[in-house]
Amino acid sequence: MEKSNVEILFTWIDHTTETIQQHADEPYLDSLAIALEWLFYEETSEMDDDIARQKIQKALKDIKLDQYTTEDIQKAVQFAILKGMKDSTQPQHLMTPDTVALLVGYLAEKLNKKKEKLRVFDPACGTGNLLTTVIKQLKQQTEVFGSEVDSTLIKLALLNANLQKQNVEFFHQDSLRPFLLDPVDLVVADLPVGYYPDDVRASDYELQAAEGHSYAHHLFIEQSMHYTKEAGYVIFVIPDFLFDSDQADKLQAFLQKNAHIIGVLSLPESAFKSEKNGKSILVLQKKGDHTSGPKQPLLVKLPSFKNAKAMDDILDQINGWFANYLS
Structure with a gap:
């Protein structure tokens, strides 16, 4: 063959x-x-x-x-x-599955249809797979930024973007430190899960832990909101346990104050190695003077990606929800 x-x-x-x-x-x-x-x-x-x-x-x-x-x-x-x-034995050396990255790109395209130009940022870009997949689905002119602390991963992200002829500006730094970056229209990220070891740096965040190390995934959410323009969108791939943890109340209060929850799409278990690794896509809009949340957020449990008929039906429902929300 x-x-x-x-x-x-x-x-x-x-x-x-x-x-x-x-x-x-x-x-x-x-x-x-x-x-x-x-x-x-x-x-x-x-x-x-x-x-x-x-x-x-x-x-x-x-x-x-x-x-x-x-x-x-x-x-x-x-x-x-x-x-x-x-x-590799390092837990951060994992790639966002293609099907999930395509879905994030589909949501990003829907939410930003009316914008002529877009600034896009991934603060946890890893090898750049999520970021390059998303920007390929956006129709408008884009300015794109990615950040990654791991030197091997960021090198791979840069070469990945270069080989695909994608123009991306990368920051090689701890993404929970300040950036020389103006706010963007769209943040996408597959949230790194775990504890953040720098308690001094974490103390600058509202979502710092009352004692002990703070959750890196909570701090990434706050950092992302900080670098998003008013009325801009944030699309996270989140662990399913995000709102069940011991610091969930603090996180929910922060989101209520700063964002509208646009939707939560629960990803099929078959997309991940075990139920424990289950993930969802969380879609937020940063609050602004003229923003209001949807009457009914988009809440979806996605079928197996291999079930084409069920996926088509769900995408029809999502398209219907977006037509209503965006009008």
Whole structure:
């Protein structure tokens, strides 16, 4: 059987990454960043091992990036990142599933239809999969920003965006520290879940814990609201236990004061490894002088993404809800 473009490109990326890994003694994800950089610039930077360098230089001559669509490139890079993440023990080295990223993009497009220009920000961008998937679905001119503290992930995010010819400005920093960034129209994020170790920094937040470490996912919500314009939208992928935790009352009070809840879409259990990892999509609008929440928020339990008929029915209902809300 003839291989697809995605398979050919993935095989090339994977093989080159493994060659670098063997000779540079780096983890797979770090070697992948080097391979993608060489692929983007079409040249190898210095490598101690002459034989390995010659092998990769020859391989670079065999691949022509302009023969691949941005979708081919995104998929091939995704497969390589997923392979690297299987070997990684770090919990933050997880990627937002494609189906979930497409759904976030669909909601973002619906909510911002009437805007001619959009500023978009992902404060927890990881390898950039959610961000690049969302901006591809937006019809208008966009200014795009992403932030990530992990140096390997942000390198992969930058190369991912470059290879897909997406113009994104990245911040390599702790996203719970201040940004040199004007407020944006739209924030999207797959919330990192856990405790934030910097209690001094957390003390600047309304959602800091009364004692002990604060929840990073709560602080990310507050930080995102801070960098959103009045009447702007925020779309989070959240853990299902977000409103059941010991600090949930404080979070609900904060949201009531600062935002309108536009909707909650409960994602199918089949999209995640176990029920414990269940997630939903939370859609908020930052309050402004002329904003008001919907009479009835959009509350949806999504069927399995593999059930095309049920998904079509649900999307019809969501489209109907949006027609009503946006009018």
